[in-house]
Amino acid sequence: MQQFIEICRDHELKITPQRVAIYQALIQANQHPTADMMFRLVKEDFPHIAFDTVNRTLLTFADIGVVDVVEVFGGPKRFDPNIDGHHHLHCTACGKIIDFKNDRCTDLEVPASITEMFKVISKRVVLKGLCADCAIEQ
Amino acid sequence: MQQFIEICRDHELKITPQRVAIYQALIQANQHPTADMMFRLVKEDFPHIAFDTVNRTLLTFADIGVVDVVEVFGGPKRFDPNIDGHHHLHCTACGKIIDFKNDRCTDLEVPASITEMFKVISKRVVLKGLCADCAIEQ
């Protein structure tokens, strides 16, 4: 939380009760929430908040690196409070996104032929398939 | 094209002029088009086609494996006529998606701890950053 306040100060953002509430909900959220999911979550502790505030705050947080906007295959944006280097499994049946850590993926070197023509900021391995629950049903 | 007809037959889909036109536009498209971009493109040869037909056909094509729906970070769905194993660069400034091939990425082994709990269908390395054009402007 102290860290969050510092990041806001660094970016000259005011510390408002709404931003604090959204940040707290975010670090509790575990399922790569959409803006709407975050809105419902924050509203429990902050009933008067507007959806619009939640959405704009999440975008602001993405700008300053507090959250990550993750890759999706259509549908609403999804946010990831986990900004450590990690990778994703996407279940094509239920839409769940599962984080995983793996050194072989994280240490994968981007070839020089790419870095010469493209300034790489982030790197992620994305796997599509079926999660355990959905694999059983099929 | 013969190949396309066979795939349709395999999936019991009728060969309609619309589907043929959309398929032809697709193999010419090079920039991971959205449904709307495809609609404009197809309309040149097929002025009377409805946006809806293009969109639904693309989703059907995705179902049968003729196109791939690619990962995006919000915004409209984007389709990829290139279904060979390859990887993506996403320019965060202009939104361009650039394909690249790289054996080290393609040969990356998914650890058994993942495949045991998740049925992997596809694998892709996704890099975010700045393309050459946008890197100059910054």
Next chain:
DNA sequence: GTGATTGCAAACCTTTTGCACGCCA
């Protein structure tokens, strides 16, 4: 002929925008 497909329009959902009011610094 029959059922899949198309075109059209409306509905739906998500995201964006403009503006007046309120609050943090």
Next chain:
DNA sequence: TGGCGTGCAAAAGGTTTGCAATCAC
């Protein structure tokens, strides 16, 4: 106090749905 941030409402953009007419088989 000044200007950023919020809440509200409307608009915009993309996708989905239902239905009648049409077309491929």
